Structures are given as structure tokens and as C-alpha cells.
Amino acid sequence: MALLHIGDDPWLLEHETCEKLYRDIMEQLTLRQRQSRTSDKFSQLSATIRLRLKQYNNEVEQLLQKIGFGVNLTSAELERRNRQVETLRSKGLHMQKLFDDQLTVKNNEERRTLFGASSSNFSDDDFRRDNVSDIRSTQRQMIGEQDEGLDNLYQIISRQKNIAQTISNEVDLHNDILDDLDTRMERTNTRVRNETQHIGVIDRKDNTCGYWIVILLLFLCIVLVSLS
Known part of the structure; x- marks a missing residue:
């Protein structure tokens, strides 16, 4: 082949x-x-x-x-x-x-x-030869640092909570002030409307008096003309 x-x-x-x-x-x-x-x-x-x-x-x-x-x-x-x-x-x-x-x-x-x-020159064998008590001491130190960190975090969160509560109280107070201001504004608007209506009535009455005065003057003029 x-x-x-x-x-x-x-x-x-x-x-x-x-x-x-x-x-x-x-x-x-x-x-x-x-x-x-x-x-x-x-x-x-x-x-x-x-x-x-x-x-x-x-x-x-x-x-x-x-x-x-x-x-x-x-x-x-x-x-x-x-x-x-x-x-x-x-x-x-x-x-x-x-x-x-x-x-x-x-x-x-x-x-x-x-x-x-x-x-x-520090090998893995050196890690295994470390004293067990030293490793445990390091672990306890790390746990203590973690606990201290958690305590600090708790204090920070508590302060944040107090600040948030204070802000909430301030907001509630401002809302009450706004509600009171709104009520007073409504009362003021009502008084303004009432006073406006009174002024309108007085203005209409003043116009009627003027008409009567003109009518009386014309009547007097007619009477004087008739007498003369």
C-alpha cells in the first residue's frame, strides 16, 4: 500500500x-x-x-x-x-x-x-509550629477588637436614633404651627369677606341718600317757581 x-x-x-x-x-x-x-x-x-x-x-x-x-x-x-x-x-x-x-x-x-x-524564609511549616496559645491569644484580641467596634457602632446608631427622634419632634411641631396658621388665615379670610359685604351695603345706602337729596332739591325748585 x-x-x-x-x-x-x-x-x-x-x-x-x-x-x-x-x-x-x-x-x-x-x-x-x-x-x-x-x-x-x-x-x-x-x-x-x-x-x-x-x-x-x-x-x-x-x-x-x-x-x-x-x-x-x-x-x-x-x-x-x-x-x-x-x-x-x-x-x-x-x-x-x-x-x-x-x-x-x-x-x-x-x-x-x-x-x-x-x-x-517563613514557610507553611513555620505556621504549623506556632504556639497554640499565641494563636488563641491573637484570636481573643481580634474578638475584643470586634466587640469594641460593635460597641462603637451601637453608640453611633443610638446617637443617630436620637437625632432622628428630635427631627421627628421638630417636624410635628412645625406641622402644628402650620395647622394653627391655616386656621387663623381661614378666620381672617372670613372676616375680610364679611367686612367687604358691609362696605357694599354702606356704599349702596350712600347712593340712595344722594338720590333723595336730588329729589328734595328739585321739589324745592318747583315750589319756588310756583310761588313766584
Whole structure:
């Protein structure tokens, strides 16, 4: 049986694509290792690598399903291709481990930087060797500080409550004053209306008196004319 070339079998093309994707991801992992965990470049590379790892795993699974599809292969060739897929799977697991380990290493580096050189030799074993009584003493101190903080918070809330009660009393007093003012305004309006009506009556009476005076003057004039 003649050897197959890449151009003769689509499976070989897809296998080569997976190999190329593997090399690209490894290059990005190397570049990511050089970046600071808090940098934008690290975040961008992490997102890109995460997507490409998912793409790589999907393509490897598709490659497994397509072994021998549409092509007559010997049992030896089928076995060889199965081993190639398993190799690709192992590479995928290796890349995922590198991806996760890089973040762990970065966190440890930042932790050592945060604690400084004086505590760089302080290991987890040192924590376990701490005196239990010292740990309990620290816990009691923390609980005491929390209790003191709660007492201060209670005092602040009590003062706020008193202020709120005072404001509420002031509002009630102002409402009473407004109600009393409204009552007085209503009484004043009533008096104004009554006085206006009285003025109208007086004004009408004044007009009637004027008419009678004119009539009397005319009557006197008629009498004087008759006598003359």
C-alpha cells in the first residue's frame, strides 16, 4: 500500500492543524510567563489561551472520531493514528497544567514580594509550629477588637436614633404651627369677606341718600317757581 501524503488525506491536514495550534499555545504560554499577573497583557493572554485550549481539545476529539473516515487504512496505521491522538491529548493536559501552574507561581511570587525579604524564609511549616496559645491569644484580641467596634457602632446608631427622634419632634411641631396658621388665615379670610359685604351695603345706602337729596332739591325748585 502506497504511503499517504498530507494532501491525500484530510485527517492528516487536521492533525497538522492541531500540531500548529499546540505550538502557538506554547508560545503564548511562554509569553504569559514573563508578564505580571496584574498587567493587562497577562489578562489578555490568559483569555486567548483559555479559548485556544478549548479549541484545541475540541479539534483533538474530532480528530479521534474521524480516524479512518473515508480512507482504507491498515490496522497498523489505525494504531499509529490512535497513538498520535493520545499524544495530542497528553499535550493538551500538559498545556492546561502549565496554564494553571503559571497563575499559582505568580500568586506565590506576589505573596513573597508582599511579605518582603525578612519573611521570605517563613514557610507553611513555620505556621504549623506556632504556639497554640499565641494563636488563641491573637484570636481573643481580634474578638475584643470586634466587640469594641460593635460597641462603637451601637453608640453611633443610638446617637443617630436620637437625632432622628428630635427631627421627628421638630417636624410635628412645625406641622402644628402650620395647622394653627391655616386656621387663623381661614378666620381672617372670613372676616375680610364679611367686612367687604358691609362696605357694599354702606356704599349702596350712600347712593340712595344722594338720590333723595336730588329729589328734595328739585321739589324745592318747583315750589319756588310756583310761588313766584
